[in-house]
Amino acid sequence: MTELSVDVRVSYPDFALEVAQGFAGAGITALFGPSGCGKSTLLRVIAGFERRAKGQVAFGAEVWQGGRAFVAPYRRGVGFVFQDARLFPHLTAQGNLDYAHRRAAREPARYSFDDVVDVLDLAPLFTRRTGQLSGGERQRVAIGRTLLARPRLLLMDEPLAALDTKRKAEILPYIARLPQAFGLPIIYVTHALAEVTQICDRIVALDGGRVVATGGVAETLERLDLAGVQGRFEAGAVLTGHVAGQDPQLHLSRVDLGGTVLEVPEIGLSIGDQVRLRVRARDVSLALTRLDGLSIRNQLAARVLTITPEHDTAYAEVLLDLGPQHLRARITRAAVQALGLLEGQEVTALIKSVAFDRQALPRPDRAAAE
Amino acid sequence: MGPLWLTVRLAALTTGILLVIGTPIAWWLATTRSRAKPVIEAITALPLVLPPTVLGFYLLVLLSPNSAIGGAFLSVTGSTLTFSFFGLIIASSLYSVPFMVQPLQAAFEGVGRGPMEAASSLRASPLDAFFTVATPMAVRGYLTAIVLTFAHTIGEFGVVLMVGGNIPGRTKVVSIQIYEYVETINYDAAHTLAGILLVFSFTVLLAVYTFNRRFPLHVG
Numbered sequence: 127m128t129e130l131s132v133d134v135r136v137s138y139p140d141f142a143l144e145v146a147q148g149f150a151g152a153g154i155t156a157l158f159g160p161s162g163c164g165k166s167t168l169l170r171v172i173a174g175f176e177r178r179a180k181g182q183v184a185f186g187a188e189v190w191q192g193g194r195a196f197v198a199p200y201r202r203g204v205g206f207v208f209q210d211a212r213l214f215p216h217l218t219a220q221g222n223l224d225y226a227h228r229r230a231a232r233e234p235a236r237y238s239f240d241d242v243v244d245v246l247d248l249a250p251l252f253t254r255r256t257g258q259l260s261g262g263e264r265q266r267v268a269i270g271r272t273l274l275a276r277p278r279l280l281l282m283d284e285p286l287a288a289l290d291t292k293r294k295a296e297i298l299p300y301i302a303r304l305p306q307a308f309g310l311p312i313i314y315v316t317h318a319l320a321e322v323t324q325i326c327d328r329i330v331a332l333d334g335g336r337v338v339a340t341g342g343v344a345e346t347l348e349r350l351d352l353a354g355v356q357g358r359f360e361a362g363a364v365l366t367g368h369v370a371g372q373d374p375q376l377h378l379s380r381v382d383l384g385g386t387v388l389e390v391p392e393i394g395l396s397i398g399d400q401v402r403l404r405v406r407a408r409d410v411s412l413a414l415t416r417l418d419g420l421s422i423r424n425q426l427a428a429r430v431l432t433i434t435p436e437h438d439t440a441y442a443e444v445l446l447d448l449g450p451q452h453l454r455a456r457i458t459r460a461a462v463q464a465l466g467l468l469e470g471q472e473v474t475a476l477i478k479s480v481a482f483d484r485q486a487l488p489r490p491d492r493a494a495a496e
Numbered sequence: 497m498g499p500l501w502l503t504v505r506l507a508a509l510t511t512g513i514l515l516v517i518g519t520p521i522a523w524w525l526a527t528t529r530s531r532a533k534p535v536i537e538a539i540t541a542l543p544l545v546l547p548p549t550v551l552g553f554y555l556l557v558l559l560s561p562n563s564a565i566g567g568a569f570l571s572v573t574g575s576t577l578t579f580s581f582f583g584l585i586i587a588s589s590l591y592s593v594p595f596m597v598q599p600l601q602a603a604f605e606g607v608g609r610g611p612m613e614a615a616s617s618l619r620a621s622p623l624d625a626f627f628t629v630a631t632p633m634a635v636r637g638y639l640t641a642i643v644l645t646f647a648h649t650i651g652e653f654g655v656v657l658m659v660g661g662n663i664p665g666r667t668k669v670v671s672i673q674i675y676e677y678v679e680t681i682n683y684d685a686a687h688t689l690a691g692i693l694l695v696f697s698f699t700v701l702l703a704v705y706t707f708n709r710r711f712p713l714h715v716g
Contacts, residue, residue, distance in 0.1 A: 199616040206617035216632040229619040
């Protein structure tokens with residue numbers, strides 16, 4: 127697996143980026159952070175679009191940039207999916223695909239033109255002019271076009287940012303399938319947590335032009351919460367489990383977290399499929415005992431690990447142990463006092479079923495095994 | 497037939513030459529971040545504001561057998577640059593530069609960096625991307641530039657008079673022929689030629705605007 131290593135500095139009058147970071151040669155790495163943190167700039171540096179960047183970019187043993195060396199973007203074998211698709215308007219959808227296919231690298235022919243068309247379901251769009259495609263369709267053609275040039279590394283710059291929620295949900299599964307289907311590492315720029323938890327394997331989090339955290343999705347998000355990078359309103363925890371049961375009549379699914387079972391709105395997966403769920407801290411309430419006569423369906427036994435009062439607000443963050451996994455709750459400091467919460471105490475965590483992010487997906491490795 | 501055919505040949509050759517020379521200049525102007533850009537822009541726009549006699553005067557000096565360029569041309573070919581068809585082509589090409597460069601520059605700026613970056617991420621070299629992405633996307637700019645250059649060359653008078661004179665079959669173009677007819681009070685012949693020029697110009701412009709209307713480029 128070829129690894130990408132980056133050690134670069136870019137300075138503009140109002141902004142500076144300074145990143146030294148390795149990127150894994152497989153799976154999807156999220157380049158995550160708030161708007162203006164430099165994540166798109168870093169992606170453009172990797173692609174070779176920012177010639178003013180100083181420092182070194184190397185892909186395995188190949189030096190793309192360093193000292194006097196500068197490999198032109200078209201020689202890097204890097205695919206780039208832009209936020210605005212950038213289809214060529216003078217060509218049809220198929221014309222756009224052919225453009226890339228004719229220029230594809232010959233060597234590792236791991237997949238064919240038809241494979242790409244099948245995975246992204248592009249055949250019905252062939253004869254359309256780019257102006258006649260919907261936003262989601264344009265992005266699918268753009269992804270297909272990029273794959274057909276047979277890149278060795280795929281860079282995606284907020285490919286879903288311009289789409290509405292429904293279209294996002296439509297395209298995410300296609301993207302999740304790419305690393306396994308085409309053996310391609312992906313660096314995926316986004317500021318949307320839902321996308322990170324659903325399709326990414328690792329996170330490189332940027333803030334103010336610097337890397338602030340890296341690692342697996344769940345633990346990195348937890349650390350980011352502590353650092354307050356995402357803002358307290360969005361803070362939460364990621365739970366991993368598998369689908370244990372479905373109730374088609376009530377449109378509910380049950381997810382086994384390893385002992386405890388959660389009830390969530392129906393997710394379109396088979397029993398046994400893995401899922402990742404993100405639960406925001408503000409959607410979790412605490413009780414000292416199990417309660418009857420409540421509309422809240424999920425009551426989980428938990429133990430208080432830490433209580434972090436925010437002295438400038440009314441709130442406190444409570445980190446909970448669910449057995450192997452962690453959960454976060456954001457409650458008022460007054461509630462902490464009234465309940466007499468202490469670290470180490472056994473409590474019941476209450477989560478409304480409607481609090482879960484809508485589109486849960488199987489993890490990519492799981493999808494490939496099917 | 498003589499002056500008409502000469503004029504058309506002159507305009508066609510000038511347009512062809514300017515396509516080759518003007519395209520890289522326009523591309524450079526549209527993409528550069530160099531501080532020299534306004535200087536080059538000003539130079540290419542000069543023929544728009546200079547009186548044709550001024551440009552014609554400098555060209556006459558520059559191309560005359562006594563100058564370095566004109567002298568070298570004379571010793572190589574045995575004929576002078578001034579008062580020749582070849583000298584006329586040089587003069588027309590310079591005089592029509594802005595009519596080629598400005599529409600092309602605007603068209604290339606309209607294409608922008610986005611599609612070129614997309615092409616390079618699909619393994620297209622810059623030259624490849626220029627011909628397969630930028631050029632087809634700028635096709636309307638090319639059409640405008642070609643028509644304006646051609647029409648402007650046909651209509652020029654001052655520069656031709658200064659550099660080319662009035663030699664039948666070599667430098668006597670339509671506009672000068674008409675001038676001569678009027679000077680000699682031959683209004684009938686002047687009417688015929690002027691009418692041909694008017695109808696021709698209108699037809700060409702009509703064709704261009706119709707084409708632009710029927711084949712709008714879907715950009716976006």
